[in-house]
Amino acid sequence: MTQRMHELAAEIVRLQVELDREIHKRRDQLGFRLHAGLVEFASDVTVEHRRLRVGVAQFMAQAQLGTVLSAPLIYSLIVPFIVIDAWVSLYQAICFRVYAIQQVRRADFISLDRRHLTYLNSIEALNCMFCGYGNGVIADVREVAGRTEQYWCPIKHAMRVADPHLRYYEFLEYGDAAGYRSRLDAFRERLRAAAPADGAAPPAS
Template identity: 45%
Template sequence: MDARAKDLLKRIRMLEDELEVHVAIAHAQLGMHLQDGRIEFEEAVRRRHSAIKRGLLHYIVGARFLVLITAPVIYSLIVPFMLLDLSTTIYQHVCFVVYGIPRVKRKDYVIFDRRYLAYLNFIEKINCAYCSYANGVVAYVREVGSRTEQYWCPIKHARRLLGAHPRYAHFVAYGDAQGYRDELEVLRSELRRTPNV
């Protein structure tokens, strides 16, 4: 990777760190903080949240008919997501050990913390849990896939790739045959030093 690309990546990391600080400030302004890994809201905030919660009956009666009849279609994807989750977990526990690739911690991607929001009713909490699971599994699978790609084929595509994973920026340029031969073991070695996240 050339110096300009390295500089751009460094700036991106700095912006990500700045964004984390901004989010922490926003949480504090909302009366929320983390205490020993637990989410806590100030008492006045909890009372406001409870006052805003929509009752179940009002929530169901107020829903559009098409929303109600498409809900089973949305929830039918739970089985494929669970199979993807299970098969990816088995895959990395078998293959990553063989290749010396650090395993991805699933718990860092599949997070169920929205249940603590007092302004959500029971159905909204179930909906949030479903979305947390589905998007968490996709993120988890993406990280497992990105580590696999870095090990086996760390080559950028010829065309622009939308939504590339963070590892992609470090891959070898498309068509750079010598760079691929020179960098493959370097990228594999870097991957082996990746912390289990």
């Protein structure tokens, strides 16, 4: 990586930290905090949430016919999600151990906490659980795939890739044959250590 690319990567990290600070400020404004992994709302906020809850009967009465009819198709995706989740978990449990790659923690990506929001009725809570699980599985699989790519082929594509995983930005440039032969082991060694919080690949030498 060039010096400018390092500077841009550092700026991305700085902006992420700044964004996290703003998120925490917004949490304070919304009246909740995280304590021992649990969300705690101020009592007056909880009362207001319950007041804004829409009952299931009213929710269904307001739903469009197309929404109701398409719901079974949407929820049928739970089957391939579960299969992918189980298959990828088995894959990394076996293959990552063989190659001594740090395994991905599913809990870092799959969160079902939105079901506890009191302003959601049971259908809305179920919808949130479905979306949280589906997107969490995709994010988990993406990280597993990213570590796999870093181990076997840490090379950028010649063409622009839309929204690549974070590890991709540190990969070797397309056509850098000498870098590939000299630094492949370094990329693999980084995967054997504790995985960094931001998922970044080893810095360029």
